[in-house]
Amino acid sequence: FTDNEDMVYIPSNTSFNASSGITVSLWLYLIEDLNCNSYNNFRYLFSKGSSVIPYEGYHVIVEEDRTLTWSLGTTDGVLRYHAETPINIGEWVFLSFTYSAASSEAKIYLNGEELTGAYWTHDWPVWGGGILSTDEPLLFNYATYEPCSFGYGHLPSYMDDFSLWNKALTQEQIRQTMLHQVSVTAPNLVSYWDFEEIEDGMIPDKTNAQNHGYAYGLDYVTGAPVNGWLSFTPANGSIAAGSSARINLTADATDLDQKNYTAQMTVLSNDPKHPAVKIPITLKVTAPLGINKDALTYTLEQNYPNPVTTETIIGYHLPTNAQINLTVYNLQGQRIVTLKDGYQTAGRYRITWTGLDALNESVPNGMYFYRLVVLLPDGHQTSAIKRMIISR
Structure with a gap:
C-alpha cells in the first residue's frame, strides 16, 4: 500500500459477525514511520464497522508511535484494548487479535507472544458480552480522510495471509498458524485471504466460503507477481537448525512487458524474535538482446x-x-x-x-x-x- 487510495475491500458477509469470539491474524511489514508533523497520525490496519468508533463490528488501528489498538463494539459497550509494544519498521511481523465473549477479554499477539496492554476506560468504562453485528464491509488500509488532515491516511505497508476465525484462538493455536500454512478446512476458520494470489484486482478467499476481496489502486499487494512468471522447487519443506538446503528458482520472461517484476520467498522459523524471513526477488525485463x-x-x-x-x-x-x-x-x-x-x-x-x-x-x-x-x-x-x- 503506497498511496492514500490503495485499499482492499471485502464485501459484507454474515459469517464475519463472530459474536461469541473472534481471532484476526495477518503478516504485516511497515514501510515507513507514521509521523505527520505532530498530528495524531493513526492509521487503520483493518476495519469492519463505523470509520470512527465501532459501536458495532471491530477494527485495529496503528497509532502514531506504531503501537496497536484493538476495538470492538460489544453488547455492553465499546471495548478498546491498547498494547504498548511498537511494531518495527522494515520487518515482517505476525499479528493476532482475539476476543472472547465468555470472558470479555481482548488480547494482542506479536510473533506468537502476548503483548502487555491495558483497556481504555475513560470514555467507555463498561464493555463485555457478544460482538455487535454490522452490515459494513471488511476493509484493509481504509483511509477515512486525507493524510495529515487529522492524522488519518493510508498505512504504508505490505500485508499477507489474512485469516479470520469465529473463535478466540489460544496462544498455541496462534503460534501454529504463524509457523504453518493455514489449513483452509480448519475448524472455526471463516475466511483466509492469500494476498500473493491477487489477479485482476481480486484477492481470493482460499476457504470454501469464497468471500473474495477486491484491491483498489494496486497491481499487487505483497510484491508477488500477478502473472506467475516465477516458479520454485521445492515449494515447501523444513530445514533443521544449523543445516542448509537448495531451492531452485525459475523465471520465465516470455510475453512480459519491459519493466521490473518483484516477488518474494518466505522462510518461517520457530524463533519468536525472527519468525519470518521474506527474501525479495526481482526480475528486470529489458529489450531482447539474443541468447548468450x-x-x-x-x-x-x-x-x-x-x-x-x-x-x-x-x-x-x-x-x-x-x-x-x-x-x-x-x-x-x-x-x-x-x-x-x-x-x-x-x-x-x-x-x-x-x-x-x-x-x-x-x-x-x-x-x-x-x-x-x-x-x-x-x-x-x-x-x-x-x-x-x-x-x-
Missing part, C-alpha cells in the same frame, strides 16, 4: 562440505577465458575475504577456504555468502551467489 550461450554455462557450485568445520571447497566453471572475482561476505554484506581476483582461462576450478578472513583470523560461526562475478568477453557482467554456514 556462453553466459548461460558460467556456473558457481555449492561449497562442500557445508556446514564448514575446518575447510571447504568452492567450485566454479568458466566456458571461456574471463576476468573473475570470488569473494566471501557476511550477512551484513561486508567483505570477509577475496579468494580469487584476476584473469583465468576456460575450465573448471576448485578453491579451498579454511574459514580465515583477510587478516588471516578465523571468522565467527554463522551464515556467510560467497559471490562469483565474471566479466564476459562481450563486456557484459554476470554473477552468482550462494550461502554457506560456518559451524566449528
Whole structure:
C-alpha cells in the first residue's frame, strides 16, 4: 500500500459477525514511520464497522508511535484494548487479535507472544458480552480522510495471509498458524485471504466460503507477481537448525512487458524474535538482446562440505577465458575475504577456504555468502551467489 487510495475491500458477509469470539491474524511489514508533523497520525490496519468508533463490528488501528489498538463494539459497550509494544519498521511481523465473549477479554499477539496492554476506560468504562453485528464491509488500509488532515491516511505497508476465525484462538493455536500454512478446512476458520494470489484486482478467499476481496489502486499487494512468471522447487519443506538446503528458482520472461517484476520467498522459523524471513526477488525485463550461450554455462557450485568445520571447497566453471572475482561476505554484506581476483582461462576450478578472513583470523560461526562475478568477453557482467554456514 503506497498511496492514500490503495485499499482492499471485502464485501459484507454474515459469517464475519463472530459474536461469541473472534481471532484476526495477518503478516504485516511497515514501510515507513507514521509521523505527520505532530498530528495524531493513526492509521487503520483493518476495519469492519463505523470509520470512527465501532459501536458495532471491530477494527485495529496503528497509532502514531506504531503501537496497536484493538476495538470492538460489544453488547455492553465499546471495548478498546491498547498494547504498548511498537511494531518495527522494515520487518515482517505476525499479528493476532482475539476476543472472547465468555470472558470479555481482548488480547494482542506479536510473533506468537502476548503483548502487555491495558483497556481504555475513560470514555467507555463498561464493555463485555457478544460482538455487535454490522452490515459494513471488511476493509484493509481504509483511509477515512486525507493524510495529515487529522492524522488519518493510508498505512504504508505490505500485508499477507489474512485469516479470520469465529473463535478466540489460544496462544498455541496462534503460534501454529504463524509457523504453518493455514489449513483452509480448519475448524472455526471463516475466511483466509492469500494476498500473493491477487489477479485482476481480486484477492481470493482460499476457504470454501469464497468471500473474495477486491484491491483498489494496486497491481499487487505483497510484491508477488500477478502473472506467475516465477516458479520454485521445492515449494515447501523444513530445514533443521544449523543445516542448509537448495531451492531452485525459475523465471520465465516470455510475453512480459519491459519493466521490473518483484516477488518474494518466505522462510518461517520457530524463533519468536525472527519468525519470518521474506527474501525479495526481482526480475528486470529489458529489450531482447539474443541468447548468450556462453553466459548461460558460467556456473558457481555449492561449497562442500557445508556446514564448514575446518575447510571447504568452492567450485566454479568458466566456458571461456574471463576476468573473475570470488569473494566471501557476511550477512551484513561486508567483505570477509577475496579468494580469487584476476584473469583465468576456460575450465573448471576448485578453491579451498579454511574459514580465515583477510587478516588471516578465523571468522565467527554463522551464515556467510560467497559471490562469483565474471566479466564476459562481450563486456557484459554476470554473477552468482550462494550461502554457506560456518559451524566449528
